[in-house]
Amino acid sequence: MPARPIRVKLKNELGNSTSLPAGEQYLHLHGQGEDLLITFPGPEPGLCARHTSGRRRVMRLRVPGIDGQMPESWHAALPSDWEDITLAQAHSLLPGMRVLHYAPASRLFPSIFAPLMAKLDPAPLIPPAKSLWLPGPKNALIIPELAHAARDLGLDTRRLPASLSPQDLRRLLEQERPSLFLSVNFHGLDPYGENQALLQAAGVPTAVWCVDNPLHLLTDQKHQLWKNLPLYVTDDWFVEPLRGMGADARHLPLGVSPRFFAPGRPCPSGNDLTFVGRSAFPDKDRFFAACRIPQELAKKAQAMPGRDAHFGWWRQRLPGLALWPGNDVRIIGLGAETASAAWRQECLAALAKEIDLTVVGDEQWQALLPGTRIQPPVDYYTGLADTYRNASFSLNLTSLLLPHGLTQRHFDVWACGGFLLTDNTPGMNIFPRELAQAVTFSSPKEAAELLRALAADPKRKEDLRRAWQMHVLEEHGYCRRLASITRDIIPSSSTTENPCNPWT
Template sequence: MRAEKAVILTPGAGDRLIWREAARALESLGHRVSAWEADALSLANVRKLFALPPERSGLAAYPALYLSINFQGLDKFGELAAIFREKGVLVAVWCVDNPWNLLSGLRADFWKDAHLFVTDPGFIPGLEAHGAKHVSFLPLATDPAVFSPRETTRQAGGDATPLVFVGRSAFPDKERFFVGQSVPQAIMDEAETRLRAGQRTDFFWWLEELEMETGATPLWPGSAARKAALGAEESSLAWRSACLEAAAPLGLTIYGDEGWARQFPSGKSNAKPPVLCPPLDYYTQLAAVYANAPFSLNMMSFLLPQGLNQRHFDVWAAGGFCLMDACRGLDLFPEELTAPVTFAAPGAIPALVARFTKDPAEKSHLAAAWKEHILAEHTYEDRMRTLTKTIFS
């Protein structure tokens, strides 16, 4: 199968994050993409798809690849994957979130035969040890059509504060996902002590502390990994809150969910509390905020210890300036770009802001270098080229 001839079936609607970018990138590379609503991909509908000639099924040809993001559109018992395997259709899953969190919802081991792509390479050894046969590193990226268009219609003006932060206080349905899970208070206390000392108590740290890394407690099948994930999520919230609290006196606007109001209640004794605003629309508002803000603050989730998030790519692509915590995922970028704009402790944020406020020439030079690098090497077209080459080669 030649990659440039592939028909790719996806269970993604056009308005979902990453689906739109991935589909546009695949089509720009010469693929034919058919996006079906996940609800339409029932076992009966898929069987019907292969029972009809391609021209009657709505496809130019039978699909060569079924591409899912975070296992969306794949049932937990693997029945849909079994049909695809029977028909010679390859299955690929891009795990853009913690893969053990995703796998904890599956009951069958079909994922071991799928082509898995993870945004954090640190998970590859563990997944392979649990039987995964095809695991590759594929980080997130940016879409120039959204964040660096040739003709921009961005609104004029900017934020009233020097710093902005865009992000959730927790992932959706957190309470439901972690129902029945708890972590020992002694380990939580140790995590808080280490955080204050500048150490990142991330998912892998929690696995070690809970003695899951030895293999005595397999991470799949079952939901044992969720206990480590809960610890990492709580540590991550504490870390982000500490960074935001350190930035607040400088003038900070937070765009996010209502959870941030609980972290920064009106009665809290901040000399200058952050301005709390509702979430932004990713496709119509975010680029303008990044472009206009003097500084965008970015802290990586502890659920992906060696991963990166969208802000690592989108802020720079939009022409903004990103101050980032020193996570291990930054190894993806040249050190000469990351070193000047990273902080290892919340207390270092004010000094970074002061430095670049006093030296706008250096700031402009770095922003331009970052944007050039991101657009040259880290777009969704780059990622889809890597994905299809890995699968079809």
């Protein structure tokens, strides 16, 4: 009867208890050379014998955080002629020698092994091209805006798929070294840090810009390496908790692209109001599967006014839930999203009774707002600007998933010639105070009163519209946002004079 396989359990780098699969099939040999480096022999060191026989030197990577979890029998099974080396020594030896790697270790301790394995066959260190690599889905927002902004800054753009395999990335890096790899919402960066490690080994500056709730996005990251990246967030509320987790978090708001929301005819001077938006969080049921919120908290949130029951409020009342790693933070998010949907529906239902309201969005609005004029969705890049220009007033309701957030409406509506009324959020602090106070409200009643007052004073409305349009186009274009990133990330970055002037 064959011997029963050894079962070894240890905690991975995220603190989760995991069994190490046993078997020679998990030992992968890489590279060439007379010496052999064993990154981790797995639970049965004896299985390495076939690969160590006849080697001049056999070296084993010593990782105290892993070795300390292995049983005494494992330590006793390590051959005495193996030389222990540190992680720094292992990095200094690569590339240029043969490596034996226990493959499951790359998923258990990616922050240790992804950078090490990336050095086995690194891309050539060629001079950087003046180019920006932008991974993302074909229909992604922000990506086209950034591509145009890159051209204004004198950078060529290469669009890459959102799900980029390490093998494909390695092949691309053999052909070109970009000036910057910019990931929006972690697109192009795999859950186990392999692509990040390949980019680092190739000397490619890399940054992430989270344009949605970053703590939700981090639930897909299964490694600690992301903390080494500049992490831009559009909502400054998240800077403090992310830095508390060891991240290099920086605030960078959304912006506007004059190519898609160019100044056009001004909106009319009537008293109608248009809201453009979804009825629910995209793919809500899948994302929040298995999440449950305490009913007592849900009732408290329902009784709170305005935007008070935002993500930060839920976090304070659910302190036992980890922000990362794991999916616990989605429970906080479900609370905020539930409150957000209620706030949005409350505002729209109340406004529909007071003024001439049109909702542009999905069919679910018909059930949520019976009797309200509902129009089908419009394409963001080809039809939305005209929708804003045709409305006397456009309405913004900011998701409670973003405590200090702004939306694209805060920039797009003004840039193209529309007029925006928006719920009050601390994110409005990036705009001049006198402009922000003139268009914000805290309740549906205030929104209706504000609309009526501005509709009755078309000169004031037009003066505000022009001031907002000039400010947004001059200060908040995506060209300026990208220029800010390149100044931070690209060594000796320089741009042509006034490359982000929206009036040229």
